[in-house]
Amino acid sequence: MRRYLLEELTRHYQNNRQMIFLSGPRQVGKTTVARMLGDTFPANQYFNWDNQGHRESILKGPDTIAEALGLNRLQADSPFCAFDELHKYRNWRGFLKGFFDQYEESARVLVTGSASLEVFKRGGDSLMGRYFPYTLHPVSVAECVGVSGKKIAGELINRQPESIEDDCWNALWRFGGFPEPFLKADQRFYNRWRKLRTEQLFREDLRDLTRIQELGQLEMLAELLRNQVGQLTSYSYLAKTVRVSVDTIRRWIVTLESLYFCYTVKPWHSNVARALRKEPKYYLCDWSQVDDPGARAENMVASALLKAVHWWSETGEGDFGLHFIRDKQKREADFLVTRDQQPWFLVEVKASGNAGLSDSLRYFQQQTNAKHAFQVAMDADFVARDCFAHRDPIIVPAKTFLAQLI
Numbered sequence: 430m431r432r433y434l435l436e437e438l439t440r441h442y443q444n445n446r447q448m449i450f451l452s453g454p455r456q457v458g459k460t461t462v463a464r465m466l467g468d469t470f471p472a473n474q475y476f477n478w479d480n481q482g483h484r485e486s487i488l489k490g491p492d493t494i495a496e497a498l499g500l501n502r503l504q505a506d507s508p509f510c511a512f513d514e515l516h517k518y519r520n521w522r523g524f525l526k527g528f529f530d531q532y533e534e535s536a537r538v539l540v541t542g543s544a545s546l547e548v549f550k551r552g553g554d555s556l557m558g559r560y561f562p563y564t565l566h567p568v569s570v571a572e573c574v575g576v577s578g579k580k581i582a583g584e585l586i587n588r589q590p591e592s593i594e595d596d597c598w599n600a601l602w603r604f605g606g607f608p609e610p611f612l613k614a615d616q617r618f619y620n621r622w623r624k625l626r627t628e629q630l631f632r633e634d635l636r637d638l639t640r641i642q643e644l645g646q647l648e649m650l651a652e653l654l655r656n657q658v659g660q661l662t663s664y665s666y667l668a669k670t671v672r673v674s675v676d677t678i679r680r681w682i683v684t685l686e687s688l689y690f691c692y693t694v695k696p697w698h699s700n701v702a703r704a705l706r707k708e709p710k711y712y713l714c715d716w717s718q719v720d721d722p723g724a725r726a727e728n729m730v731a732s733a734l735l736k737a738v739h740w741w742s743e744t745g746e747g748d749f750g751l752h753f754i755r756d757k758q759k760r761e762a763d764f765l766v767t768r769d770q771q772p773w774f775l776v777e778v779k780a781s782g783n784a785g786l787s788d789s790l791r792y793f794q795q796q797t798n799a800k801h802a803f804q805v806a807m808d809a810d811f812v813a814r815d816c817f818a819h820r821d822p823i824i825v826p827a828k829t830f831l832a833q834l835i
Contacts (some may be wrong), residue, residue, distance in 0.1 A: 430608055432462050433572045433835060434565055437744055438539075441561065442509075448529060448538040453565035453814035454689035454714045455543040455634065456626055458608045462565060463511040463539055470509035470537065477513040487518065497626040500535045511539040517637050522555050526715060529559050529569055544638055544687055547600040563743050566736035567606025567714070570831035573597045585592055585741055590832035597693040598828065602729070605717030623718070623767050629659055634688050646671050654682070654691055654711050658724045659731075659763075661755070682711070689714045692735060697752035698771070701796045705755045726762055726807045727778045730827065734776065737834040748774075754797070765799065774801035774817075782806035782824060791822045805830050 434451075436599050441449060460477075467473035474497050476483040486493050495501065498508045515521045527540060540560070574591045600614040610619045631648050635641055650671050668675045685691050691711045698704035712735075713719060716728035731751070738749040747769050754775075755761040764776040775797070777790045787804055794802040802822040809826035816825045816833060 430458075430461075430568070431465070432458055432565065433576075433740075434462060434563060435465060438462070438466055438563065442537045445561065446533055447558070448525070448540060448560040450560045451539060451541045451560045451565055452544065452562070452689075453568070454607070454620075455630060456607055456609065457565050457567055457689075459541040459543070459565050460513060461608070463513065463541055466539065467509045467511060471506050472499060472504070473510070474508065475511045475513065476515075478515050478517050479513075480791035484518075487524065488513070489514070491524065491531060494528060495532055495536075496605070498536055500532055507535060507537050509537045509539070512542065513541045514543065515540055516542045516544055526559070528553055529556075533559075543634060543689065561743070564739045566739065567732065568601065568608060568611050569606060569733045569736055569835065570598070570601065570828065571733070571737075571834045574832050575603070576832065576835060585746060587816055588817070588832045588833075590811075590813065590815070590817045590829050592813070593828055593832060601632060602725075603717065605715045607715060610717075619717075621682050623715075630688060635684070638688070639684055640806050641681070641684065643673070646673060646683075650678065650681055651685060651690060654685070655713060655718055656720075658712055658721075659710055659727045661705075662711060663708070694731060694751055694753050694764070697754050697767070697797075700798075701754055701756060701793065703757040705757070710753060723780055726780055726827075730776065730778045730805055730831070730834065731764065733831050734766060738766060740835045754793050761791060762787075762790055762793045762802075765793075765797065772797040772799040773804065775799050775822075776830075777802075777804045778807070778827075779804055779824075780807050782809035782826070784824075786822055786824055794822060803830055 434746045437564045438449060449461065451459055463475065464548045467475060476487060478484055478487065486497065494510065498510055518524065570593050573593050577588045600611050604610040604614055604619050610622050624687060631644060635644060641647060650667060653667055654671060664675045664678050668678045671678065686693060692715050693709045693711060695709045698706045716725055716732055719725040720727050734751050739749045741749045750767040752765045752767065753763055754765055762775045763778050766773050774791055775794055777787045790802050790804055801817055801820065803816060804822065804824045805827045806824055807827045811826055811828040816830050
């Protein structure tokens with residue numbers, strides 16, 4: 430499956446000297462993207478820190494990698510080099526800095542990892558100016574209909590959405606957006622894949638990247654977060670249930686975020702009367718793990734919005750953010766997307782298209798002056814119209830709205 434990032438990454442190497450840091454959840458397709466990108470170069474090498482032979486080459490230093498790439502010989506085109514899971518190497522920052530500073534004009538470098546960029550940032554500014562970050566997300570509705578190759582230049586959204594096939598929609602809903610279970614769409618395979626991925630996340634990744642010893646309690650916390658997707662977070666309740674301190678809960682959640690188990694959506698309160706300011710909400714990177722249908726629908730839309738927000742920000746379109754709004758009168762809008770710190774559009778997720786238009790949606794549009802306000806109906810049939818052509822609050826099919834993103 431050709432992923433949505435490939436064309437952008439190819440353009441990056443045509444126009445920039447910086448390395449690419451590609452992060453994302455385990456098994457989201459980073460290695461596949463690296464290999465497909467490498468195939469576009471006349472010469473390429475792939476080094477995986479988890480491969481013993483590759484590890485030995487990396488440990489020998491930049492000159493050994495340069496020799497493998499043929500940088501000691503005159504070449505017509507710059508070769509491509511991918512380093513996978515390199516952040517597991519304690520001195521990875523020094524290795525990359527040394528390699529890039531010596532060979533930046535001779536090679537194109539991609540660094541991938543199943544930990545977020547926060548892991549990459551631990552070294553301070555030693556790599557400042559030497560890389561651009563990109564995040565690879567699970568497959569979305571827009572990616573299924575091929576939006577990335579159809580958008581008009583300069584447009585953030587696709588003005589002419591196309592309908593997703595029923596089989597693809599059902600597979601996304603049931604098996605999530607990770608490429609292999611999504612493409613196979615087989616329940617038995619999915620059950621085994623999910624079990625193995627969970628074990629790898631809570632055993633191998635935590636062991637390699639953290640010093641946390643209480644893995645059982647951390648798994649209990651992850652299960653609690655899974656069961657309260659989209660709900661306001663009570664750190665004291667989580668701490669009491671898991672039997673650790675509130676500070677420990679906060680640190681562990683940051684760890685789970687860095688390993689792409691979950692992500693945070695924080696409240697928006699600017700210019701909103703009596704708005705909540707502190708309690709965030711958490712969603713899973715794999716929405717197929719959410720059992721409750723209403724929470725799964727909200728999580729699926731949240732993941733599509735986060736994917737779009739990251740894409741727009743990382744490709745230089747501006748500074749975008751994903752939030753929710755709730756006030757002390759318990760009025761709520763599930764999501765608010767901001768553009769350059771200003772409200773852009775509101776989203777409320779409903780299971781049925783028969784539900785009346787939310788009064789809270791209209792209220793918060795007036796409060797925030799957001800340009801658009803959408804009530805996204807999960808069961809509504811696709812309509813070949815541009816949702817973003819409307820300014821007033823409107824009920825729209827999820828299949829239409831999501832097809833306009835990324």
